[in-house]
Amino acid sequence: MFIPKRIIFEKGSIKYEMTEEILNKFKNKTNIEIINLSSNKFKQHIPGNDLSSQYREGKKTLVVGTKKSLKFQSCKPSAHYQLPLVSGCMGQCEYCYLNTMLGDKPFVKVHANVYDILNQAQKYIDERLPDITIFEGAATSDPIPVEPYTHSLEKAITFFGSNHNARFRFVTKYNDVDFLLNLEHNGHTEVRFSINTSSVIDKYEHVTASCDQRIEASIKVAKAGYPMGFLIAPVFIYSNWKEEYHDLLLELKSKLPSDLKFPITFEVISHRYTTIAKNRILDVFPNSELPMKEEERKFKYGQFGYGKYVYPKESLDEIKQFFKKEIEELFSNKEVKYII
Numbered sequence: 001m002f003i004p005k006r007i008i009f010e011k012g013s014i015k016y017e018m019t020e021e022i023l024n025k026f027k028n029k030t031n032i033e034i035i036n037l038s039s040n041k042f043k044q045h046i047p048g049n050d051l052s053s054q055y056r057e058g059k060k061t062l063v064v065g066t067k068k069s070l071k072f073q074s075c076k077p078s079a080h081y082q083l084p085l086v087s088g089c090m091g092q093c094e095y096c097y098l099n100t101m102l103g104d105k106p107f108v109k110v111h112a113n114v115y116d117i118l119n120q121a122q123k124y125i126d127e128r129l130p131d132i133t134i135f136e137g138a139a140t141s142d143p144i145p146v147e148p149y150t151h152s153l154e155k156a157i158t159f160f161g162s163n164h165n166a167r168f169r170f171v172t173k174y175n176d177v178d179f180l181l182n183l184e185h186n187g188h189t190e191v192r193f194s195i196n197t198s199s200v201i202d203k204y205e206h207v208t209a210s211c212d213q214r215i216e217a218s219i220k221v222a223k224a225g226y227p228m229g230f231l232i233a234p235v236f237i238y239s240n241w242k243e244e245y246h247d248l249l250l251e252l253k254s255k256l257p258s259d260l261k262f263p264i265t266f267e268v269i270s271h272r273y274t275t276i277a278k279n280r281i282l283d284v285f286p287n288s289e290l291p292m293k294e295e296e297r298k299f300k301y302g303q304f305g306y307g308k309y310v311y312p313k314e315s316l317d318e319i320k321q322f323f324k325k326e327i328e329e330l331f332s333n334k335e336v337k338y339i340i
Contacts, residue, residue: 001145001146001148001176002062002090002108002145002146003032004026004032004060004061004062004108005031005032005033005057005060005061006032006033006034006035006045006046006060006061006062007022007023007026007032007033007034007035007061007062007063007064008035008037008042008045008046008061008062008063008064008107009023009034009035009036009037009064009065010037010040010042010063010064010065010066011037011038011039011040012066013064013065013066013112014036016066016112016113017112018064018110018112018114018149018150018151018152019064019112021149021151022062022064022110022149022150025149040065042063046058046061046107050283051280051283051284052283052284052285052286054106055106055284056092058088058106058107059090059092059106059107059108059207061107061108062107062108062109062110062146063107063108063109063110064109064110064112065109065110065111065112066111066112066113066116067084067111067113067116067117070116070117070120072084072120072121072124072135073139075135075136075139077338078134078136078169078267078337079134079135079136079169080124080128080133080134080135081121081124081133081134081135081136082135082136082137082139082140083117083121083135083136083137083156083168084111084117084140085110085111085114085117085137085141085143085150085152085153085156086108086109086110086111086140086141086142086143086146086150086152087108087109087140087141088106088107088108088109088140088141089108089141089142089145090108090142090145090207091142091173091205091206091207091208092206092207093173093204093205093206093208094204094205094206094281094284094285094288094290095204095234095271095273095281095290097277098140108141108145108146110146110150110152111152114150114152114155114156115155118155118156118159121135121159121166122163125163125165125166128165129165130165131165132165132166132167133165133166133167134166134167134168134169135160135166135167135168135169136169136170137153137156137168137169137170138170138171138172142171142172142173142174143170143172144172144174144176144177145174145176147176147179148176148179153170153179153180154179154180154183156168156189157180157183157185157188157189158183158184158185160185160188160189161183161184161185161186161188161189162184162186163188166188167188167189167190168188168189168190169189169190169191169192170189170191170192171191171192171193171194171231172191172192172193172194172214172217173193173194173205173208173209173214174208174209174214174217175209175213175214175216175217176217177191177217177220177221178220180221180224180226181220181221181224182224185224185225185226187225187226187227187261187262189226189227190226190227190228190229190265191218191221191226191227191228191229192228192229192230192231192265192267193214193215193217193218193228193229193230193231194214194230194231194232194233195211195214195215195230195231195232195248195252196211196232196233196234196235196248197211197241197244197245197247197248198210198211198244199238199244200234200236203289204288204290211248215251215252215255218230218256219255219256219257222256222257222260222264223257225261226262227261227262227265228260228262228264228265229264229265229266229267229335229337230252230264230265230266230267231267231269232245232248232266232267232268232269232323233267233268233269233270234269234270234271234272235268235269235270235271235319235323236271236291237291237311237315237318237319238291242322245322245323245326246326249326249327249330250330252330252331253330253331260333263333263334263335264331264333264334264335265334265335265336265337266323266327266334266335266336266337266339267337267338268319268323268336268338268339268340269340270310270311270315270316270319270340271291271311272308272309272310272311273290273292273308273309274306274307274308274309275307275309278292278309292309294309296312297309297310297311297312298310298311298312298313316340319339320339323336323339324336324339
């Protein structure tokens with residue numbers, strides 16, 4: 001669970017049930033600063049004289065506000081729309097694209113007007129009838145660490161569980177999933193776990209659950225009847241990468257139940273970065289050992305019009321062949337959505 005160092009309440013947010021619960025939970029904690037704003041200019045309340053200190057203090061900050069624009073962003077290829085319940089994440093993964101997207105505002109923000117958001121989701125669902133509309137709940141966040149006091153996922157899962165023409169999915173690097181297990185999901189919510197080798201997690205994924213904890217949580221979710229999957233990302237090529245990723249997949253195979261109700265989904269994404277991301281990462285993590293040497297990469301334009309550095313074609317082909325073969329041999333009840 002995310003325990004913030006400070007909580008900032010935006011103007012107008014106090015009238016919501018979620019806001020009241022958060023305030024009641026933390027107001028008597030003397031080590032947590034409570035800030036009530038008369039405007040929505042909250043950046044000045046987050047300390048830090050440079051990007052590195054702003055990042056670290058931002059990661060300890062919870063902002064409670066409302067989602068004012070109810071125009072949902074698209075979320076291809078994994079879903080039709082983002083479901084904007086939370087933005088930001090308490091994790092401090094060095095490679096994370098949110099380092100670029102959120103810039104000097106890496107705080108966690110929860111939207112108290114959950115029912116407004118779900119009502120808007122219903123409008124998008126109705127527009128696409130009779131087709132099924134898919135929503136992604138973790139495009140710009142990891143909603144699990146704040147769930148004990150937001151209950152946003154609980155409301156969303158219950159909402160989608162009763163909707164025949166909609167599906168919900170989200171991904172997490174945390175293991176606090178017990179609150180999910182008894183909800184009426186009706187198989188309409190897919191819970192995915194971002195996993196990697198212990199070498200990658202220990203080196204780059206700071207303030208996250210261990211690989212073993214994530215796998216243990218995935219077993220709980222699968223036994224509760226949820227569709228469940230794994231996001232293996234980012235895949236790095238290093239000295240013994242094949243052995244370690246093989247051991248990771250073998251561990252999944254040995255621990256997961258054999259009588260799963262739904263196929264396990266796999267999404268595999270190789271490491272890539274932009275120039276902007278690299279510069280920001282090195283500002284925040286000056287001692288980072290992320291492999292970001294342009295001469296070892298290939299520059300490629302992505303679907304959103306900006307360029308990024310990816311592994312050369314031979315390396316990408318090797319990654320694709322490796323994971324395709326390993327997953328095919330180890331898992332019978334599975335679906336590989338993509339390996340990129």
